[in-house]
Amino acid sequence: MFNSKDVEKEYEYSYRQVQDIEDYKHPLINFSDVIKAHYFLADYFLDISSDSIEKMSVGVKSYHLLGSALSRQIVSYQGRMKYSNPIDICSTLFYGLVTDHPFVDGNKRTALLVLLYQLQLYGYYPNTEINKFEKLVISVAERSIQQKYRMIYKKFKKETDVDAEVLTISYIIKRLTDKVDRSFHLNITTKEFCDTLKSIGVNFTLDNSKIKFTFTKKRFWSKTKHAYSIKFYGWTRPVEAGMVRDVFDALNLTEDYPSYKSLFNDNREPFYKLIKDFEGPLKRLKDK
Numbered sequence: 001m002f003n004s005k006d007v008e009k010e011y012e013y014s015y016r017q018v019q020d021i022e023d024y025k026h027p028l029i030n031f032s033d034v035i036k037a038h039y040f041l042a043d044y045f046l047d048i049s050s051d052s053i054e055k056m057s058v059g060v061k062s063y064h065l066l067g068s069a070l071s072r073q074i075v076s077y078q079g080r081m082k083y084s085n086p087i088d089i090c091s092t093l094f095y096g097l098v099t100d101h102p103f104v105d106g107n108k109r110t111a112l113l114v115l116l117y118q119l120q121l122y123g124y125y126p127n128t129e130i131n132k133f134e135k136l137v138i139s140v141a142e143r144s145i146q147q148k149y150r151m152i153y154k155k156f157k158k159e160t161d162v163d164a165e166v167l168t169i170s171y172i173i174k175r176l177t178d179k180v181d182r183s184f185h186l187n188i189t190t191k192e193f194c195d196t197l198k199s200i201g202v203n204f205t206l207d208n209s210k211i212k213f214t215f216t217k218k219r220f221w222s223k224t225k226h227a228y229s230i231k232f233y234g235w236t237r238p239v240e241a242g243m244v245r246d247v248f249d250a251l252n253l254t255e256d257y258p259s260y261k262s263l264f265n266d267n268r269e270p271f272y273k274l275i276k277d278f279e280g281p282l283k284r285l286k287d288k
Helices: 005-016 031-045 063-074 086-100 107-121 131-141 150-156 161-176 190-199 241-250 271-277 279-284
Strands: 185-189 203-207 210-218 223-231 238-240
Touching: 005 031, 031 063, 031 107, 031 271, 063 086, 086 107, 086 131, 086 161, 107 131, 107 271, 107 279, 131 161, 131 279, 150 161, 185 190, 185 271, 190 203, 190 210, 190 238, 223 241, 238 241, 238 271, 271 279
Parallel strands: none
Antiparallel strands: 185 238, 203 210, 210 223
C-alpha cells in the first residue's frame, strides 16, 4: 500500500493501537481513515524518488485527542444530533483535527486532507481556488476565524464561540464546493500503474526522469514491438487518465483493453490523488 517500507511499518504500528468505532460508517470518518490520511501524506512527501521530498515526522501523539475530534461528528443533546447537515459534520471534524493536534507533525495538512476526503464521500467537490482552503485551515489553527471571517461569524453570534466557529467554517465550505465532480481521474499511483502493466506483459525501466515502456504484441503469424515513454515525477504520484490512455494507445493495448479502468481496482483510497491536487497548500501547511 505504501511506497516507503519505513512509513508502512509506522502505519501498521499506529493502526494496531486502536480499533475503529463500529457505528462510524462512511461517510462518517473513523480512526483508520485519519491514520491512513496521515501516513499517505508522509509517504507522498517523503518519497525519495520525487523532486519535492521534505522532512515530515510521523505518528499519533494522542489517540485520546484523535478520538475526541472524531466524536464531534455524532455529538447529540437529548437524543437529537447536534450536526445533521453533511457539511456541518465535515466542518466540526475538521475543526477538531486542527485544534486538538492529535499527531506529532502534519496536523493541519492531515485535517485538510480528511476534510476533502469526507466531502467527497458526501458527494461534494471543490469548485474554487485551492488557496481559499489553505486560508481557512490557517485561520482555524491561529484561532482567527472571528477576525478573518467577521461578517460571516456575525451570522452565528447567538451560538457559543466554538459552535459559531464551526458554523462559520461550514458556511465557507458550502461556498467553496458543489455537488458536481468535474475531474476525470484514476486513483492509482505511478508504481501501481507500472506494476499493473507488468502483470499483462509490459516491461518498464526507469531512465533518469522518464519511464520507458516496451511491449511485444504476439499474433499467430507475427510479433510487433511497441515503445513509449512518460515523464517520471515519483512513484507515489498519481497518473492522469489521459496519460494512461496515451500509453495504452502507443503500446497497442487499447484494442485488448478498451475499458482500461477495468484493470485497476476502483476501490483504492483516493488520498494520493487528493494530495496531488492540493499539493501546494498541503506542503505549505506543514506544522511549525
